Amino acid sequence: MENKNTYHHGNLKNALISAGVEILAREGVGALSLRKVAKKVGVSHSAPYAHFKDKQALIAAISIEGFKKLLAELQNTFEKYRANPDRLLLETAWVYFEFALQEKDTFKVMFSGILEKEKNYPDLVDVVQQTFQMVVNVVSICQLNGILRAADADLTSVVVWSQIHGLISLYLEGQISHTILDNYELRKILLYALNQFTLVPIQ
Amino acid sequence: MENKNTYHHGNLKNALISAGVEILAREGVGALSLRKVAKKVGVSHSAPYAHFKDKQALIAAISIEGFKKLLAELQNTFEKYRANPDRLLLETAWVYFEFALQEKDTFKVMFSGILEKEKNYPDLVDVVQQTFQMVVNVVSICQLNGILRAADADLTSVVVWSQIHGLISLYLEGQISHTILDNYELRKILLYALNQFTLVPIQ
DNA sequence: ATATAATCTAGACAGTGTCAAGATAGAAAA
DNA sequence: TTTTCTATCTTGACACTGTCTAGATTATAT
Numbered sequence: 001m002e003n004k005n006t007y008h009h010g011n012l013k014n015a016l017i018s019a020g021v022e023i024l025a026r027e028g029v030g031a032l033s034l035r036k037v038a039k040k041v042g043v044s045h046s047a048p049y050a051h052f053k054d055k056q057a058l059i060a061a062i063s064i065e066g067f068k069k070l071l072a073e074l075q076n077t078f079e080k081y082r083a084n085p086d087r088l089l090l091e092t093a094w095v096y097f098e099f100a101l102q103e104k105d106t107f108k109v110m111f112s113g114i115l116e117k118e119k120n121y122p123d124l125v126d127v128v129q130q131t132f133q134m135v136v137n138v139v140s141i142c143q144l145n146g147i148l149r150a151a152d153a154d155l156t157s158v159v160v161w162s163q164i165h166g167l168i169s170l171y172l173e174g175q176i177s178h179t180i181l182d183n184y185e186l187r188k189i190l191l192y193a194l195n196q197f198t199l200v201p202i203q
Numbered sequence: 204m205e206n207k208n209t210y211h212h213g214n215l216k217n218a219l220i221s222a223g224v225e226i227l228a229r230e231g232v233g234a235l236s237l238r239k240v241a242k243k244v245g246v247s248h249s250a251p252y253a254h255f256k257d258k259q260a261l262i263a264a265i266s267i268e269g270f271k272k273l274l275a276e277l278q279n280t281f282e283k284y285r286a287n288p289d290r291l292l293l294e295t296a297w298v299y300f301e302f303a304l305q306e307k308d309t310f311k312v313m314f315s316g317i318l319e320k321e322k323n324y325p326d327l328v329d330v331v332q333q334t335f336q337m338v339v340n341v342v343s344i345c346q347l348n349g350i351l352r353a354a355d356a357d358l359t360s361v362v363v364w365s366q367i368h369g370l371i372s373l374y375l376e377g378q379i380s381h382t383i384l385d386n387y388e389l390r391k392i393l394l395y396a397l398n399q400f401t402l403v404p405i406q
Numbered sequence: 407a408t409a410t411a412a413t414c415t416a417g418a419c420a421g422t423g424t425c426a427a428g429a430t431a432g433a434a435a436a
Numbered sequence: 437t438t439t440t441c442t443a444t445c446t447t448g449a450c451a452c453t454g455t456c457t458a459g460a461t462t463a464t465a466t
Binding site: 237252 | 421424
């Protein structure tokens with residue numbers, strides 16, 4: 001995947017992260033091991049320790065990568081729909097859904113509490129905070145345009161985010177019964193959920 | 204924990220499940236291993252294989268135990284508040300929160316997608332279905348009493364459940380920023396969330 | 407150029423899930 | 437009761453895991 005001729009890889013840290021993301025996509029979170037990541041990059045099994053304190057640190061880096069990608073897509077959507085606040089909310093939520101569906105196992109890693117709370121990864125906290133800020137931005141615009149109630153934007157954002165996150169999480173875990181999924185497609189369910197929050201019906 | 208004198212344990216299957224639950228509570232999901240569970244019960248490292256096909260099967264059994272406990276508490280709450288539908292919704296959600304907070308890692312195991320969807324555990328599907336049915340019951344009563352809109356009870360239940368589940372999940376993962384948690388306690392946030400759904404404000 | 411630091415390898419260790427072969431004991435059949 | 441069968445449990449092995457140490461290699465700074 002990278003230049004492997006030299007003793008020093010040159011870009012090992014990023015190569016390890018990419019390899020980890022690929023393994024997540026191809027084989028799932030259960031197959032993610034430091035040794036496999038190292039082998040995939042063509043480096044010895046303990047080479048990663050020059051760049052990551054432990055496995056958790058690699059997972060944190062992968063999470064950061066995931067959040068950055070999600071954040072970028074949220075920003076795109078924001079620019080695209082900021083003039084149409086009624087669609088902005090739905091499309092923002094939908095981007096979240098699409099990310100979770102496409103990067104199923106990366107999403108799982110990002111939110112499944114593998115990382116212990118004790119250790120704090122400042123860069124991760126940063127990008128999570130930025131991602132949440134995007135939700136706040138969307139909520140704020142919707143409030144200004146009479147689509148959402150004018151309550152505390154932070155509080156509303158947390159609740160809206162939870163709604164979206166809970167829905168896609170339960171869906172990914174297969175917890176939403178098929179009898180419901182047969183009657184309503186995912187986007188319809190999302191729409192119904194978001195319409196609980198809106199002052200004006202959106203579609 | 205059980206009679207350990209005889210060669211045959213007598214109640215090994217249940218003992219293994221209990222030991223697993225204890226390890227989850229004491230050391231967290233990262234420390235849950237078949238060998239540790241076996242040692243805790245005082246049995247050889249491969250004795251569990253007489254009762255569980257593999258580690259996933261033990262985890263499924265632990266999940267079932269968790270859902271049964273959650274279900275029992277939901278049923279208690281239902282009986283307690285069925286005459287007060289305005290509190291029923293809140294207290295049902297709160298029981299869900301309390302379970303997740305008390306049995307943090309069991310909750311994580313129940314919902315963190317460790318179990319592969321391919322393998323299906325009928326008993327697990329059963330108890331999950333029963334748990335969801337409790338939500339439907341609560342939602343139905345609330346609809347009959349004009350607390351919730353009279354829409355499809357299944358659809359509304361999925362969305363309400365997602366809201367509750369998303370909120371406590373993000374909280375447990377530490378994703379809800381401290382600036383918000385400093386301003387609002389968890390129950391207030393939950394209340395605000397549920398009031399998005401209700402026709403009449405609840406408190 | 408030389409010293410220092412960053413990067414990578416090789417080997418080891420304890421712990422893991424899982425399988426195969428065999429020991430033990432309770433249950434069923436004779 | 438004795439015999440057979442089957443469920444249960446032990447022992448030993450295997451490949452794989454995360455992590456540590458010691459040392460080799462290369463880049464960087466003095």
